[in-house]
Amino acid sequence: MALLEVNGLMKSYQPxxxxxxxxxxxxxxxxxxxxxxxxxxxxSTMLRCLNRMVDIGEGQVFFDGKDVGAQNKKGLxxxxxxxxMVFQHYNLVPRLTVxxxxxxxxxxxxxxxQGVLGRFTEAEKRKAFDLLEKLGIAEHAYKRxxxxxxxxxxxxxxxxxxxxxxKIILCDEPIASLDPNSSKVIMDHLKTISIxxxxxxIVNLHQVDVAKDYANRIIGLKKGEVVFDxxxxxxxxxxxxxxYGMKTVVETRELITV
Amino acid sequence: MNETVxxxxxxxxxxxxxxxxxxxxxxxxxxxxxxxSSLEAVPGAMAWMASNLLVNGEALGKLPDIMDKLIETIFxxxxxxxxxxxxxxxxxxxxxxxxxxxxxxxxxxxxxxxxSRNIPVVAWSLILLLxxxxxxxxxxxxxxxxxxxxxxRAFIETIDEAALGSVEALRATGATYWQIxxxxxxxxxxxxxxxxxxxxxxxxxxxxxxxxxxxxTGIGYMFDMYYKTMNxxxxxxxxxxxxxxxxLIELLSTRIRKVIL
Ligand SMILES: Nc1ncnc2c1ncn2[C@@H]1O[C@H](COP(=O)(O)OP(=O)(O)O)[C@@H](O)[C@H]1O
Ligand SMILES: [Mg+2]
Numbered sequence: 285m286a287l288l289e290v291n292g293l294m295k296s297y298q299p300x301x302x303x304x305x306x307x308x309x310x311x312x313x314x315x316x317x318x319x320x321x322x323x324x325x326x327x328s329t330m331l332r333c334l335n336r337m338v339d340i341g342e343g344q345v346f347f348d349g350k351d352v353g354a355q356n357k358k359g360l361x362x363x364x365x366x367x368x369m370v371f372q373h374y375n376l377v378p379r380l381t382v383x384x385x386x387x388x389x390x391x392x393x394x395x396x397x398q399g400v401l402g403r404f405t406e407a408e409k410r411k412a413f414d415l416l417e418k419l420g421i422a423e424h425a426y427k428r429x430x431x432x433x434x435x436x437x438x439x440x441x442x443x444x445x446x447x448x449x450x451k452i453i454l455c456d457e458p459i460a461s462l463d464p465n466s467s468k469v470i471m472d473h474l475k476t477i478s479i480x481x482x483x484x485x486i487v488n489l490h491q492v493d494v495a496k497d498y499a500n501r502i503i504g505l506k507k508g509e510v511v512f513d514x515x516x517x518x519x520x521x522x523x524x525x526x527x528y529g530m531k532t533v534v535e536t537r538e539l540i541t542v
Numbered sequence: 543m544n545e546t547v548x549x550x551x552x553x554x555x556x557x558x559x560x561x562x563x564x565x566x567x568x569x570x571x572x573x574x575x576x577x578x579s580s581l582e583a584v585p586g587a588m589a590w591m592a593s594n595l596l597v598n599g600e601a602l603g604k605l606p607d608i609m610d611k612l613i614e615t616i617f618x619x620x621x622x623x624x625x626x627x628x629x630x631x632x633x634x635x636x637x638x639x640x641x642x643x644x645x646x647x648x649x650x651x652x653x654x655x656x657x658s659r660n661i662p663v664v665a666w667s668l669i670l671l672l673x674x675x676x677x678x679x680x681x682x683x684x685x686x687x688x689x690x691x692x693x694x695r696a697f698i699e700t701i702d703e704a705a706l707g708s709v710e711a712l713r714a715t716g717a718t719y720w721q722i723x724x725x726x727x728x729x730x731x732x733x734x735x736x737x738x739x740x741x742x743x744x745x746x747x748x749x750x751x752x753x754x755x756x757x758x759t760g761i762g763y764m765f766d767m768y769y770k771t772m773n774x775x776x777x778x779x780x781x782x783x784x785x786x787x788x789x790l791i792e793l794l795s796t797r798i799r800k801v802i803l
Contacts (some may be wrong), residue, residue, distance in 0.1 A: 376707075376711070379733070441711075444711070
């Protein structure tokens with residue numbers, strides 16, 4: 285069985301208004317998958333169904349052999365602790381230090397009391413520093429997160445995901461709030477992670493060229509449906525036009541004005 | 543087109559203005575309130591204050607007693623506020639959409655908050671007076687109840703604005719509810735919450751005087767007692783100490799705010 289399997293996933297927030305319609309795909313360990321599609325296509329919703337941050341409507345999601353939708357509270361926690369997540373707005377606790385935010389990634393492994401008291405082992409702290417070192421922000425370990433630049437904060441977010449020892453990392457538009465230089469740094473780090481640590485990455489992106497540069501495989505989403513799923517080089521202009529509906533829109537508009 | 547809109551606006555403003563004037567006259571007429579006579583009374587009141595509200599040596603002799611009561615009142619206000627803050631924190635966590643456990647708890651906590659906030663402290667003292675009688679518990683409870691309402695509302699807003707993103711992130715790591723509350727929600731919202739608590743302590747010290755008059759406790763009671771026995775020198779001294787205490791507390795909390803925010 286593949287690391288992640290999605291079968292016939294449907295999701296709607298209001299009845300009669302499906303956001304995802306019959307989405308199916310599977311992801312093998314070690315893949316670097318980019319999910320592209322126009323805003324509102326359902327990329328964030330799909331990503332959040334994978335670790336059940338939003339409830340799965342119909343269909344199944346299997347992660348590491350477990351039916352995510354069927355887990356009870358404790359089972360869901362176990363699923364989530366092996367899934368890292370990186371967000372567009374980093375979602376750190378701004379007033380806390382970098383190192384504290386990184387260690388938050390370990391809560392899934394701790395009892396409530398250990399977490400509330402902030403008991404972390406020496407090994408965990410060392411791991412946190414190693415990760416910060418690897419992402420080049422160890423010198424900021426004791427700074428408050430709100431004193432860091434966007435790119436640096438996103439690297440903290442990646443460290444927080446990595447310290448979970450995840451099998452997969454889900455990234456929801458990780459570079460959408462960053463300048464081109466920081467974007468490149470972040471994407472390079474994600475690529476390195478997937479190659480060096482063998483961690484599977486699923487990255488929502490809205491820049492097609494970035495997706496093609498970094499991902500081995502691209503899934504194109506349009507109005508809640510998968511309209512492309514294949515190796516990056518096969519994503520030709522014909523498909524991107526379909527996904528983003530550009531040519532067709534322009535053409536019809538021209539017809540109307542003429 | 544634009545001009546007619548402007549004219550209409552002008553007309554509405556005139557109407558509103560006339561309405562206010564009519565309303566003022568009407569209410570003055572109903573309550574038998576005379577503008578002229580009340581204006582005439584001002585100089586007299588001033589003169590009375592100047593001649594009666596003078597602190598003399600005899601009044602100063604009462605200072606230790608006054609300080610005792612003042613400190614008692616201040617401590618009661620602080621205690622009522624901080625204990626209320628603990629309950630409010632709990633209610634706010636239950637009531638905030640970000641950290642709500644379930645709908646029923648959330649609605650309940652917002653209901654409690656809104657009930658206790660929308661009844662003024664003075665009304666609370668009178669209500670509680672009936673059930674608890676004239677003692678310091680009544681004064682304490684009146685401040686406590688009003689504070690719970692205000693702080694719960696303020697804390698809910700603080701939590702909502704401070705914690706959205708990080709709560710989502712921690713939920714995704716598999717963190718438990720109380721881990722999220724204690725390590726993301728509270729640390730991020732704490733300075734703002736402390737600031738609200740300080741504000742409420744200031745407010746409560748002011749209200750405590752009034753509540754004290756009604757419930758017969760603390761500095762308010764002392765004020766009332768000397769006022770009724772027409773010992774205006776002591777009344778003046780009490781007033782001055784209250785004002786000084788409030789100013790002092792305000793300066794102090796401004797300092798604390800600067801440090802924590
Ligand atoms: N929590 C929610 N409640 C209701 N509607 C939502 C919610 N989240 C997203 N949607 C709707 O679902 C659609 C898809 O949104 P989203 O998954 O964020 O797309 P994308 O990430 O591709 O931009 C949008 O029309 C959005 O308005
Ligand atoms: Mg999105």
